[in-house]
Amino acid sequence: MARTRIGLTGGIASGKSTVAAILADCGAVVIDSDQLARDVVEPGTEGLSKIIERFGDGVITDGRLDRPALGRIVFGDAEARADLEAIIHPAVRRRADELEAATEPDAVVVQMIPLLVETGQSDDFDAVIVVDASEEIQRQRLMQRDGIDAAQADARISAQASREDRLAAADLVIDNSGPDDEDLRTRVAAAYAAVVGRVTGTR
Numbered sequence: 001m002a003r004t005r006i007g008l009t010g011g012i013a014s015g016k017s018t019v020a021a022i023l024a025d026c027g028a029v030v031i032d033s034d035q036l037a038r039d040v041v042e043p044g045t046e047g048l049s050k051i052i053e054r055f056g057d058g059v060i061t062d063g064r065l066d067r068p069a070l071g072r073i074v075f076g077d078a079e080a081r082a083d084l085e086a087i088i089h090p091a092v093r094r095r096a097d098e099l100e101a102a103t104e105p106d107a108v109v110v111q112m113i114p115l116l117v118e119t120g121q122s123d124d125f126d127a128v129i130v131v132d133a134s135e136e137i138q139r140q141r142l143m144q145r146d147g148i149d150a151a152q153a154d155a156r157i158s159a160q161a162s163r164e165d166r167l168a169a170a171d172l173v174i175d176n177s178g179p180d181d182e183d184l185r186t187r188v189a190a191a192y193a194a195v196v197g198r199v200t201g202t203r
Contacts, residue, residue, distance in 0.1 A: 002105070002106065003100075003103065003104075003105055003106060003107050003108075003109060004107070004108040004109065004126055004196055004199050004200060005100075005109050005111070005124075005125045005126050006028070006108065006109065006110045006111070006125055006126060006127050006128070006129060006195060006196075006199075007110075007111055007113055007116050007121060007122065007124065007125035007127070007128045007129070008020060008023070008030075008110050008111065008112045008113070008116075008128075008129050008131070009112070009113055009114060009115075009116035009117060009128065009129075009130055009131070009166060009169075010114070010130055010131030010132060010133075010166065010176075011131075011132075011133065011135075011138055011157065011160055011163060011166065012114065012138060012142065012156050012157060012160060013133070013137075013138045013141035013142045013145060014131045014132060014133040014138060014176055015131050015133065015176035015184075016112055016114065016131050017032075017034075017112070018176070018181075018184065019129075019131050019174055019176065019184070019188050020032065020110065020112045022184070022185050022188040022189065022192075023110050023188060023192055024110075026188070026189055026192045026193075027108065028108045028109065028110040028192065029100075029103050029107050029108065029109045029110065030110045030112060031096050031099050031100060031109065031110070031111045031112065032112050033092050033096060033111065033112055033113045033114065034112065034114060036091075036092045036095045036096060037088050037092050039095065040088060040091040040092055040095060041065050041088065042064075043063050043064055046091070047087055047088060047091050048065060050087045051065065051070070051084070051087060054083055054084070054087065055070060055073060055080070055084075059073070070084070075152075075155050075156055075159055076155060078159075081159065085115075085119075089115075089119060096111055108196055110129075111125070114160070115160065115161075116128065116169070117161040117165055117166050117169050118160065118161045122169040126199040127171040127172065127195045127198070127199055128169055128170055128171050128172075129170065129171065129172050129173075129174060129191065129195065130166050130167060130169065130170035130172070130173050130174070131174050131176050132163070132166070132167065132173050132174065132175050132176065132177075133175070133176050133177050134163075134177060135157055135163065137177055138153070138157055139153045139154065139157065142156060142157070171195065172191050172194070172195055174187060174188060174191055175187075
């Protein structure tokens with residue numbers, strides 16, 4: 001059986017990481033682009049050097065990337081955000097490809113990519129799973145998680161693709177609006193089995 005490739009995406013604070021952890025429990029190999037985006041800007045990397053060159057030393061604290069400082073720049077400036085993405089995205093894709101190539105030939109690989117739709121990768125996978133939550137729930141979670149106000153939360157939400165565009169790219173949607181983790185776990189496991197079965201023709 002050939003490797004099964006699933007793209008996992010969703011809006012900011014929709015609960016992608018929670019769903020990814022459940023998918024890993026189901027047997028998938030999860031490649032987390034958020035983690036890779038941190039890895040490729042670690043001290044000493046080419047990525048961090050390019051960020052300093054573009055944004056200056058003000059985004060560095062104790063030799064490391066100051067993410068809140070960089071976020072304050074890019075979330076309010078589309079050109080700056082595009083420049084940052086041009087630095088990070090190619091490096092993340094290269095590393096994701098390396099990790100995927102190292103998996104077993106019949107593995108189910110889930111690449112968790114927050115900007116999957118925005119970067120035009122929807123057609124690169126056998127199936128796309130979208131984790132969905134309303135913008136109001138995203139806003140509430142962002143404010144609580146990151147200690148930001150509603151305006152800042154809305155700026156981060158609006159910096160991504162619209163909810164409608166993400167849903168249009170989905171082969172399967174997982175609603176993560178509720179607080180019941182056990183219910184979510186059951187639904188994600190069922191969705192995983194359905195998607196893998198459909199892709200591999202086993203059900």
